[in-house]
Amino acid sequence: AQSVTQLDSHVSVSEGTPVLLRCNYSSSYSPSLFWYVQHPNKGLQLLLKYTSAATLVKGINGFEAEFKKSETSFHLTKPSAHMSDAAEYFCVVSDPRTGGYQKVTFGIGTKLQVIP
Amino acid sequence: NAGVTQTPKFQVLKTGQSMTLQCAQDMNHEYMSWYRQDPGMGLRLIHYSVGAGITDQGEVPNGYNVSRSTTEDFPLRLLSAAPSQTSVYFCASSYEREGRDTQYFGPGTRLTVL
Numbered sequence: 001a002q003s004v005t006q007l008d009s010h011v012s013v014s015e016g017t018p019v020l021l022r023c024n025y026s027s028s029y030s031p032s033l034f035w036y037v038q039h040p041n042k043g044l045q046l047l048l049k050y051t052s053a054a055t056l057v058k059g060i061n062g063f064e065a066e067f068k069k070s071e072t073s074f075h076l077t078k079p080s081a082h083m084s085d086a087a088e089y090f091c092v093v094s095d096p097r098t099g100g101y102q103k104v105t106f107g108i109g110t111k112l113q114v115i116p
Numbered sequence: 117n118a119g120v121t122q123t124p125k126f127q128v129l130k131t132g133q134s135m136t137l138q139c140a141q142d143m144n145h146e147y148m149s150w151y152r153q154d155p156g157m158g159l160r161l162i163h164y165s166v167g168a169g170i171t172d173q174g175e176v177p178n179g180y181n182v183s184r185s186t187t188e189d190f191p192l193r194l195l196s197a198a199p200s201q202t203s204v205y206f207c208a209s210s211y212e213r214e215g216r217d218t219q220y221f222g223p224g225t226r227l228t229v230l
Contacts, residue, residue, distance in 0.1 A: 102216035
């Protein structure tokens with residue numbers, strides 16, 4: 001079984017300061033991990049994806065995430081927050097071993113507020 | 117490409133009414149899914165399809181039906197709407213070459229059942 005825990009339901013940062021959104025996962029195998037972003041009243045957009053090629057994954061809009069197997073974590077970071085980063089962020093885990101349709105598990109989301 | 121499209125964007129139903137949420141994709145993706153999003157619960161899988169003519173249940177299938185007669189379309193039917201089905205519904209698609217689990221999402225349908 002797989003699961004994902006987003007450790008903060010809300011994070012507030014000032015514009016220009018670093019962003020850290022925390023995610024821990026549980027999986028019986030080497031998982032695939034994702035971060036998605038959802039702006040208000042919009043669909044989900046893929047930020048980045050980890051598939052074991054490299055532990056540090058760079059995504060769109062300056063975001064990156066580091067896979068740490070020993071800590072079972074996949075935290076999302078950005079060096080400097082922009083007002084347009086205000087959104088909800090979802091950490092997602094999947095087990096790529098299974099054939100056919102690939103079910104994924106979503107975290108409950110972290111709402112990022114950026115203060116001017 | 118339009119990507120994944122969903123209609124309608126908003127819908128209000130009365131308890132007991134039926135309706136169909138439409139989803140279409142123009143990327144020739146094999147896999148399509150329906151999720152519902154509720155506050156504090158992330159996204160939960162309702163039904164999914166691995167190709168035309170093949171569908172299966174997800175985590176929360178009760179009260180919903182699906183069919184997939186073409187690769188492009190994957191409608192979700194509510195047979196007798198209940199207030200518990202008030203939610204935001206997202207359709208997603210993916211394909212084997214990029215990874216079955218790398219999903220592209222539509223903009224969502226906001227459904228209220230009174």
